Amino acid sequence: MTESARLAVEYAHPEHLFRARELSEQLGLDLLCGADLGRCDYESLLRVTAQGLQLQPTGRKAPGPVWVDFVGGAVAHRRLHGGGSGQLIAKAVGVRQGVRPRVADVTAGLGRDSFVLASLGCEVQLIERVPVIQLLLADGLCRAGQDLEVADIVARMQLIEADSIAWLAEQAGREDRPQVVYVDPMFPHSDKSALVKKEMRLFRDLVGDDADAGLLLEAALAAAANRVVVKRPRKAPVIPGPAPSVQLAGKSSRYDIYALKKLA
16 A cells, blocks of 8 residues: 555634645645545544644544644653753763763654754754654754743754665764764564553554664664664564663663764
């Protein structure tokens, strides 16, 4: 099934018509108005709403929409109560007193890990190759940039629309290359929450599995100035290639760290 058959752009209110039409033309997708989710012929809809751009699965028992929200919900709770620089991801990328590395998140997705790192003071580049996810990220960053509580955090986040392997190849040897390259390949999450399951379903429909994870690791090792950090399920095998220098394991996931040069 082609992407155009799986996905369409949808809006419900006339004030969103211009933006919806713009997106449908940009992506080459059909444009719908006020679609019935239970009877829709498309697997998912990219919906233009007053709350922001949303990716909505269809069907009679479809879960709610997926969208990028850096202001409220789980992201806000983690920002306020997540443990700050004591979080495992912070330790993995090398955050410590006086050290806030420049990070390239080359599998940006919905940007949650990037936001955590930016909230800790890191400059973060978000690299995303899938056009629909790029649009969700751009929409979330735009809305968050207008919120006084998180605008300074979002200012440290730069969205780059590119294929990560090609982008990393361009960074190798540059003086301003990322100090840390962060990689979170697509894998089957063991987390049983409905949120994770619906996101993984939608992302797999759009992205598929990361069959090029080995090539991505190779490119990351060639580009990073100081270290590469790979997020994996706690009991999953390492990505084929060089062995990580050290591993930091949590309850459900772990970080494989490939140390290249000491962070200072």
